[in-house]
Amino acid sequence: MHFPGRGNRSAPVRAVDGVSFDVAAGETLGLVGESGCGKSTTGRMIVRLLEPTSGTIAYEGRDISRLNRRELRPVRKDLQMVFQDPHSSLNPRQTVARVIADPLLAHGSSESAARARAVELMDLVGLIPEHIDRYPHEFSGGQAQRIGIARALALDPKLVVADEPVSALDVSVQAQIVNLMERLQKELGLAYLFIAHDLSVVKRVCDRVAVMYLGRVVEIGAKERVYAAPAHPYTQALLSAVPLPDPAAERARERITLLGDPPSPASPPPGCAFHPRCARAAAICRVEAPILRGVARGEEREVACHFPGAG
Template sequence: MTSTAQPLLSVREVTMAFPGRRRGTAPVRAVDGISFDVAPGETLGLVGESGCGKSTTGRMIVRLLEPTTGSITYDGRDISHLSQRELKPLRRELQMVFQDPHSSLNPRQTVARIIADPLLVQGSSAADARKRAAELMDLVGLIPEHIDRYPHEFSGGQAQRIGIARSLATNPRLVVADEPVSALDVSVQAQIVNLMEQLQQELGLAYLFIAHDLSVVKRVCDRVAVMYLGRIVEIGDRERVYTSPAHPYTRALLSAVPLPDPAAERARERITLLGDPPSPAAPPPGCTFHPRCPKARAVCRTEAPLLRIAAAGERREVACHFPEAA
């Protein structure tokens, strides 16, 4: 659900620059000045090609990475540069679900310890933490009696349920889900997506849902932000973005999503982008998409477009000199 309430999360002009691989080389701007809000109880989808900065953005939100510039405000408080000691009480409210369910779980720990760890860090007793872990296993559809098993004894979908249970241990308000279903079979993906929606309704969670599968994003998200080479090029309500994309990159991404109707699939236009995305270590001048854009003109090669309202009365913004008409 969308909301006009005060944002739970507010990201403003955030950048993340990593040092170059060799001494003296330019830094790599993995994220380059992005801004967005997430309202309480809302799901914002963050989509784009691999390497566009989606996961880096998610890790900055939960402060696994410290942004180079810009501000990240959670519940009215700037958390961009808080120390680890200052962040500790906030960790209860900001949690993350990782992409690979097995590699994100410690193979030497039992499920009981994996789920209870956040509670133990926050000061809960071992008995209370174990009891809570069993409750969470039941909540995410696992058998509580399996609490003393190890991660390798579970399937991929079950392991991801363990990861989700761990993220819920401290009763968070915002969960960053970094490609939570991309490593799973299609049938299991649907189960995990349904579980996340159910948990959102029951617990009032807000999600930042990072994915490259646009079909999944359409299913679960209220709003969608499209990233390209570290920047947001379009953001708005799901229905508007999917039915009438304004940015050429968004149109190209959506044209690659298979349609269930064979006749419609054959009849529609397939947009093929030329070349590979430029390196974030040496982005092109002007609009970073212009080397691959079928609509690029002279101004696109020299002037970077700003993210602005796509049309009067719309809750959608696009960074393009020549956006598609609604």
């Protein structure tokens, strides 16, 4: 996904540049990285809220990246999204009943059937069905996010793209929403693309983790392996910033401090995009961009680094 730059001579902003991954039925893939690395843009392209500049989006073996609105309509039932800010994603002029029923009405349900389904969904996500005729501003942030989840589930999707669904909530409420999403996944067989910058939350909810840096995936693999033995220096730095619950262990461990600021996606550096901030960058890193390769034989993990796993 390349956005046009400002002015006629400005370089395009390469928000997402060569990302490739898959999400299996019923699994949760975590997509992590710094703000501005392209996580949310990736999620919005998957559900076709943004039109990709190039490449394909394959759903159940079918390329949906070039479908027109009529062709895309039946596919939209299976691909839904939960947004980061619950209140800004809900229409303040509509009652909760209408907010949740809108997807159903758009796909041909009657008013009565859509309302009945909205009542069911209110109960499913832990809200009081009798409050269905209230407006979004009458709910707390956590309750509003439950409404957003109910709306996403209205059409019985198979994949839900959750774009930082708990980052705008208090810590205690975050735990409630995470528990809710885990329960719904088990009950409904959902697959999640869970976009986040909080690695503690990702560790709790995800099966696999993909780490993004400057529009590219630099490491992807099973959660246990990525957290236990990160292979990319950027992943190592991210994990070193996660607080440990044990004060003694927190004081004893070594923090990895990255050099400088992330480069601009409008003018990425040559070679490996991470090399200006990498303490172990070599000459090859400055001229040759690494591709995703397997870390070890028999291990389902890939890393884009010329010197993976080095200390």
